[in-house]
Amino acid sequence: MSWEKGERIYDGKGKRVYALKGHNDVLLQEFKNQLTAFNAVKVSELDGKGELNCLITTAIFKFLGEKHIPTHFVEQTSTTSWVTKKLDMIPLEVVVRNILAGSTAKKFAIEEGTPLEKPLVEFYYKKDELNDPFISDEQALMMKAAQSQKDLDTLKSYALAVNKALIEFFHKCGIKLVDFKLEFGVSMDGQIMLGDEISPDSCRLWDEITNEKLDKDRFRRDLGQVKEKYQEVWTRIQKEWSSYV
Ligand code: UDP
DSSP: OOOOEEEEEEEOSSEEEEEETTEEEEEEEEEOSEEEETTTTEEEEOTTHHHHHHHHHHHHHHHHHHTTOOBOEEEEEETTEEEEEOEEEOSEEEEEEEEOOHHHHHHTTOOTTOEEEEEEEEEEEOOGGGTOOBOOHHHHHHTTSSSOHHHHHHHHHHHHHHHHHHHHHHHTTTEEEEEEEEOEEEETTSOEEEOSOOSTTTEEEEETTTOOBOSTHHHHTTOSOHHHHHHHHHHHHHHHOGGGO
């Protein structure tokens, strides 16, 4: 399919989004080299990061599609861009945790790296001015972030299905899926589906043997070798999941 880029609709932290001429139900998304952390208080540019995230997220979304998880993925158009279905985004970040790290480990003073008996699903309200606070189901309904408890339950069950699929995906690459963040939206025909991206920017990924961090914590915590470790994730995916790259 040939696509003609239209006007820029949105310039986000990790992606630029464009309309596609003659198509009302799809968008072009270009992955940026910009890296941000702590609600964009820390910002940097990393040559080639956008390409690695685009390649990694595309492979993952193709894999999830085969696992019958509805996603916005339509087609990869270059090494830094893809076409996606247009979604009306739900203003919730859906975080799934298998091992405690980051904000929840800090909140309860539990040592980072503590495995959980079962995966934990949490919602955060997407609002930069409020620093994306944790939000309960009832609060999410009060804020009309979701239409009904049934929709919140659908988000949770998709999030757990993504988690199950991705644990398998990353285990084959010798990587532990510690936690990750998902965003969902509603398609023009009213279906809830997975949007945004899944990449080392939005996941915590640790080497299975050494626990070395292969994700954005390298940037957040000034550990160095950010691009090298994103590249390492991509190299392992290419080797183990060649049918999706
Ligand atoms: N995350 C994200 N975007 C956000 C917040 C979190 O992609 O705006 C991801 C983060 O990379 C991690 C997971 O969600 O994989 C859980 O993040 P956490 O709540 O521990 O937040 P943080 O440690 O970044 O404060």
